[in-house]
Amino acid sequence: MAKELAKQYDPQSTEDRIYQDWCDKGYFHTQIDRSKKPFTIVMPPPNVTGQLHMGHAMDETWQDILIRYKRMQGYAALWVPGTDHASIATEAKVVAAMQEEGLTKEMVGRDGFLERAWAWKEKYGNRIVSQLKKLGCSCDWERERFTMDEGCSDAVKDVFVRLYDKGLIYRGNRMVNWCPHCNTSISDAEVEYEEKDGSFWHLLYQVKETGEMLELATTRPETMLGDTAVAINTEDPRYAHLHGCHVILPLLNKEIPIVCDEHADMEKGTGVVKITPAHDPNDFEVGKRHNLPMIRVLTYDGHMTGAADKAAADALKASGRAAADEPDVLDCGKYAGMTAMEARKAILADLEAGGYLKSTEPLKHEVGTCYRCHTVIEPMVSKQWFVKMEPLAKPAIEAVEKGDIKFVPERFTKNYLNWMYGTRDWCISRQLWWGHQIPAWYCADCGETIVAKEAPKTCPHCGSTNLTQDPDTLDTWFSSALWPFSTLGWPKETEDLQYFYPTNTLVTGYDIIGFWVSRMIFSGLAYTGKAPFDTVLIHGIVRDSQGRKMSKSLGNGIDPLEVIAQYGADALRMMLVVGSTAGNDMRYSEERVKACRNFANKLWNASRFVQMNLPEDFVPGLPDVSLLDMSDKWVLTQLNTTARDATANLDKYEMGLAADKIESFIWEVYCDWYIEICKARLNSGDEQQADTARKVLVYVLSQALKLLHPFMPFVTEAIYQSLPGSAETIMTEQWPAFDAEHNWPEEEADFAKLMDYIKAVRAVRNDMNVHPAKKTSMVIETADAEAFRKGEVYLARFAFATDVTLTDRYEGSTSGMVQVNTTSARGFIPMMELIDRDKELARLNKELAKTEKELAMFENQLSNPKFVEKAPAKLVEDVRAKLAAAKDKQANIRQSIETLG
Template sequence: MTDQIAEPALDKTFDPAGIEAKWYAHWEQNNLFRPERPDAQPFTIVNPPPNVTGSLHIGHALDNTLQDVVIRYERLRGKDALWVVGTDHAGIATQMVVERQMEAKQDKRTNYTREQFIEKVWEWKAESGGTITGQLRRLGCSMDWSREQFTMDPHFTKAVVKVFVDLHRQGLIYRDKRLVNWDPKLKTAISDLEVETREIQGHFWHFRYPLSDGSGHITVATTRPETMLADMAVAVNPNDERYKPLLERGATVTLPITGREIPIVADEHADPELGSGAVKITPGHDFNDFEVGKRAGIEARDMLNMLDAEAKVCQTADGLIPHPFLGLDRFEARAAVVAEMKELGLLIPHVTKDKEGNPVEHDAEPRTIATPYGDRGGVVIEPWLTDQWYVDAATLAIPPMEAVRNGSIEIVPKSWEKTFFNWMENIQPWCVSRQLWWGHRIPAWYSEDGEIFVAETEEEAQALAGNKALTRDSDVLDTWFSSALWPFATLGWPDQDSALLAKHYPNDLLVSGFDILFFWDARMAMQGIHFMKEVPWKRLYLHGLVRAADGQKMSKSKGNVVDPLGLIDQYGADALRFFMTAMESQGRDVKMDEKRVEGYRNFATKLWNAARFCQANGIIGGIVGREGSIAAPKATSAVNRWIIGEVVETVAALDRAMADLRFDAAANAIYHFVWNQFCDWYIELIKGQFDDETKAVAGWVLDQILVMLHPFMPFVTEELWSKTGERAHELIVAAWPAPEAAVDAGAKAEVEWLIALVGNLRGAKAELGISPGARLSAYLADPSAETRAIIERNPAVVDRLARLEPIRFEAAPAGAAMQVGAGDAMLAIPLEGVIDIAAEKARLEKALATSAKERDSLGKRLENPAFVEKAKPEAVEKAKADHAAHSAEAERLAAALARLG
């Protein structure tokens, strides 16, 4: 083995901490995450690059565990398995971190030039920017750290600039005035993903807008009264009979406060069933209103803007906002507008009744409002009309949709295809400019007369501009713009001669949370197909969220966030990884269950103890396969032929599950084999029979277990591999099992008969309160030839595990006996002298009556609609669980009574 670190004997107890630190350092130092395999078939995945400011959360743990399971599996299968790793420069998040540090020192960004501030960000990255990469190592992620990427690296920046310039020359990037999500605290546009919607208590105000001809008024309702200072229309539904006369005569409204005359327009956006059916339209400050305004013929350049970058009231282009409102914060302006409308007698009060039934007037109707907040700035987001750079996403979306339709990209689970198409077919222009200093600066220069020159360098821009003086655009690009290039820019693009690019693009698989399907996955598909003329990856696997145990979404405010590093400290990385894999079922959300994590720590301990048993009995691995052969050894005994067949079936089950990306099925297949077949039965069956054949088979099977389990539990398996045999190499670069054997149906039937006998007999003893070690007599009249042969070939199993005297092939004597089945046989076990039959019957009947009563009582409660509909959900769930438990117990007790005859 490379830099041998193996020790001869296993410790008595399994302690993950020391093992994990030792082996991860060994793998990385010896370049085992990407062994030299120049002629091997490539297999490539890229990690969703975490923010350089980030730390490992439970979602990262799920996402990266699944990727590591896949990459370790493919590496074991002999492929040139490349897992591209890196971090995202995270424009907003990183700039905020550095600015907060400056604020703590009574300093601020604007005290420095742009270049000086960016230098401070690079200093911060050098000191503090590697937290999450260290945490990914703790999880066991076998990424190719030798090629770690950063989205602000020079080669990556070159790719980003080229993409922007090329798209601009092709007419797919342009500058436009549109509404954006504006964060007034950070003073930048942000993406939808950086907006979180909160339910807050707000109000609904009703106002009268006077008709300009003095013939009456029209009533509108709004949750944002301040925006009436920039209203440009009132919309009504074209089919609303109440307003058809106003539409026919071209009626207008004269706005209170500003005196602006605005039209009444027909638009389907107005819902006749909601409020008065009339909607105020502020196209410069509402996304829906923006679209209504465009349909009404208002150009974006003519839409009124009443707020500055800090969300304070500024004068609109028509100069109609009265001076007292100017400079007010938007929420101060809200109160001022309401007060003015009330003073003008145009506020329609909301009327309720007090306890005595008397009417009480309120300025507004209380209303719970879904309100957008910036997840970084923490303030209410303002839809703001501004000039930004946009990508023609609708054009770029066409090839990815075709790729999904023709199978070039397979989305797993397939149920996500409908969502993918729905979003892509209705995709909006993608705003890619951000008003920050940290990030990829937009390669655009402006002349004094407003002409724009886009080029890869300032020299090229100046050549295009001639003698005109140029000023560079101060904005940077949206982080998602650069990360959209991840599958090919990380491999050397735009260097078309890159051998890495030629071999590893397109990638084979992308594993991603469904929540970034549109922000990252779809955009990678757009850019990858556009620039590489091939899909970025062949398969896209979308996993769910990790939720709290009660199914709620985890959040700091709820106090239900689980720290994966804490779980690793307590139970080990292997246990957490196995939990994540076993619970991941084709995109369904994962409910956090610490007891399950603890259970998988116990699973690792059980394997550890089984390996210690093998070691203590002279069973070692590595005998078969020293020269590269990993075929199963020759076997004659039924139990050895059976366990080899079980390996064959488990390998096949794992391969099927991994091919279908059924992570839960893969984890459950190896878990069942290790716990039940190998530890519980095979080891029990071979105790005391350690001939050379059995030692060879047992050692080989243990080797196969370590290889099959390695993708899921890499640390404990590597440690056991190093201490249970002579090894030419580490487990991480071993070969995937190829038993070159078949399932022996006869051996399988024989061993399963013995397992059924022992298992059923142990269960029957437990039901009747008979000591597990009690030796009993057994009778089997007229056995089939196959059953008799099995019994006669396995006297040691019948004696040692079943704890039976030699089975007699005759009818049982008269008297009470319990019946125990195995295969086609039903054995009679006399009970006279073994237990007090009358007392046992009485005990069982009493217990059965109690369980049946509880079962029936709970059943009636669950059949009552009033209980199911009105009780707390947790009370209903508990009742269902208790009902199931009592039902199962009643069935068990009834079966035990039946055994007594």
């Protein structure tokens, strides 16, 4: 016999022990098995600087549910874990630590800095991994990867060289998001938008040819020094006479052209916009269309450019080494060296003094800030490395449009396609030291650029050895875009890659569909010829109990580890899935966590009851069908239904529905009813009946534990190992399938009618405060007499009946009778001497109101032509059946009210 369960379930002492046992025995490790079908998930790699938050907890819980489910279905289920090197975040951590020592990056040099960064990673980088283990993640930790490990780094260099050789990677001056504090370009995903108070400053630019003043508005007046045009719309009749004219740029007294461009919206403001190609993404595109000069007026550390900046730029151009698209740099004169905010105040004061500031309009607007340091982002033209996206995006669009890759929910397909159709060339270089250094070398003697996986010894163009590697590193997303296949050994043709790739389901949030999902899709297609996964399962975010996004500024974050310490990982996991739906946000609720903890305790106590009623010589297994009674067939059929429906839900990624059905079966069917039903049989003195009850109790419990295991792995493992005949672990047991041999839908339907009636009787007695010891006879009017005849023993025990009379039409006296109504029966119970007539009337009227509300709902549904025409036929028929049953119940209640006068 297996070990006895403790009196109370203690997740704190149980979960760590069980998880360590799983790891020690290698249950998470997945071998290549050609007799099995593979199912692969790659974990979206959390940052090595990260700490487990509720978003991680939801993301990993959903993945773990899928991997445990598929493992139990017999797949070679592989969940590849790993972490991302997180360039900006990690570098910021190391720089901050160095500052405490009075050191800077430049003081220790690149090699010294990287040595410190690797040491930091070794010391702190596994924190997030240990936290994932607390959650119960059944990853194959033997295959854990890191975006900068040797294999992944080799993949990064391989891809860079391939793309460069194909002309799909280039270096040039283009618009980027620039953080003046971190001194690097950052991706769109690393820009956080914050609502800030600002202003629209309405400026006046004089037209050279006519002398009239053109009004335009800006939120960034400090960039006006870099204006190289103003734009009007070709179709705007207000400015038709200004085509080909010029304006005089205030403060600089400089002539710039008026250009006609669709960017000038006739419906917005005055329809005139200033064009600053070096400092605005839209203006940059206008500048390209009209071949406008680009003039940079801000330094990379956020100050206005001065004479030295201009001289350096001019010298570069004079040397012949400047690219054709290199922007000019302005000497901002009196504003040189000021921060952007200081220059803004000074420029506005000068504009006002010169009569060029017409008005100021306050506004609240979204301002881009760096996600790491929260500095306001400056859109800047900068020389960076870019990937040409158009040729890579096309097959990635086709793969989704053809259905090779599906989004769940399907509505997120539109998000993906909108991103891909609107994608711009991708800036992949970062001015950081921690990361994959760009594999490009520059010859100081001839200016040649050499791109190679390994450092060249000489310049292939001139033979010089005076070569310097590009100091920049690659965008973190560049390496994570390769994650589904680089983690499996690509570019080498490993056995893992051949067997486990393409992967199956990617689980992630909707906020990185463009930044990461899209890049994995085009990368997989471009470099392996295969889509990296077949399904993208999108989850929402976990909000606080008020529906607000969790953030440090609000102080409303919930630490999953604290929840686990208090209530257990199972309770947190179950809370994160019950009631959740793919693609939708959910609210964290401590009350729901407590309810899930209570469910675990309920299951534990029920399992202890079963275990305590098993003799030493108990042999598990279902008894012969001939020995099963009505309740056994009912619970086994309910189990079948739950297994079938939960499987269908999981196959459609409806984890919340599956969890809800499994929990309802365990709590309501098994614990609340079947165990109670079995108690009389266990104590009846009939050993055969007692043994039958024990066998069904254990069998149903073991199957229910398997269904629940992917959701609540710890408590199910602990209980399962206590059952007689159990395997070494529940996680490799077979997922319960529909069992046609033990399925009795007609018996189940009969028992359901009986249970509905018993529940109704108990509810009436409870409302009337009738003590269970007070039993009465009853007459049951029903067209399903056989169901009630077979269940008289249950009526006696659970409906407190001394004797039962069955009839298809009751015509006796109703005086002194309390009536109980269900959709299939009406009971007449002589309890009037035990109750208050007025209270009974009030109860019946309340029940009538509830029934009539249901009636109205069903009638409204069926009176809606769209519902009747478009809803599935079975659903329409179900509603019609519910309407008919509700009408019968309404008639029965009204008759009961009339009887009481």
